[in-house]
Amino acid sequence: MNARKDRLKSLFAGTGTDGAGEGTGSASQDQGPATPIPAEAPRRATSGAVKAMGLSLGSLSEEVQEARKLRAALAAGETVVELDTAHLENSPFRDRLSEGAHNDEEFAALVQSMREHGQQVPILVRLHPDAEKAARGIYQIAYGHRRVQAARELAMPVRAVVRELDDTGLVLAQGKENAERRSLSFIERAFFAKALIDHGFDRATAQAALSVHKSEMSRLLQVAEMVPQSVAEAVGPALKAGRPRWLALAELLTRDADGVAEALLASREFAEADSDTRFQLLYNGLEAAARNQRSKPRNSAQTVQNADGRQIAEVVTAGKVTRLTIPASAGKDFAAYLLRRLPEIHAEYEGHPDD
Known part of the structure; x- marks a missing residue:
């Protein structure tokens, strides 16, 4: 207990090397290893001020873990460098259905936090596996895509740890970061799993990247095969929708003979809604259409022929x-x-x- 008090006291006083995240809330949802606060940076607020900001013990513990990861990286000979965002490409294995502010309601808070406090937590990148691009200084992002997008909006470079990674190492680092930070939504995990399998990874690697068991992997792939990717991208992450609701939506889509889904996806109401609301609009519309179809009387036709077989x-x-x-x-x-x-x-x- 005394050790915990001493650690928290050190954090509140700014004497620890926990590494500040980009603000609270969404800013903590897409960050890699923490970086020690530079000597010229302002000291951390007093414990009273920190409490007033609403920081929880859980977030403080997370910062300590990030600081440890950074120390381990530095001990392994890795350094934090600044990179131009023009020299960064996304991971070839897409794991999110958001891009910048699109489908990410908390992205604006991340941009504002980085505008006010800078980027405190570095991203992880590898030199591009394509030799020509590597010669031009192009890197691929393992994790930290949201921070890169925010940095592009702010026209600022990003701080990054450069690590030698093959494809397997990249997806494992990418998946581990997602597991420890803001978890992907169910449909994002499903299409991330499908993307890994489609790129030739074996199931064991895909399961390790997603931190799931064999049975859960099968369920993820089942939904990814049933739901058209265009629909998933239009709806977005839909954080509140799990496997049962996505399966139900997939079943409704297979019975949509009247183009209800297409009309809904093109509607203004759908475009202006948040991701969870878009899911509900689509689900409700398809369910109502299916209910109306069931209530319609079914036609039965019978032909009458004469003895010669003529109708x-x-x-x-x-x-x-x-x-x-x-x-x-x-x-x-x-x-x-x-x-x-x-x-x-x-x-x-x-x-x-x-x-």
């Missing part, structure tokens, strides 16, 4: 109504003949109701 009538039943159609193949005057005989036929029917 002489078609009977269509819709609900409580039955329609009789006489085709030309039945004979020129057959319809008129049948009309004349109908009263007689009906009277015969009434006289033998059990026939």
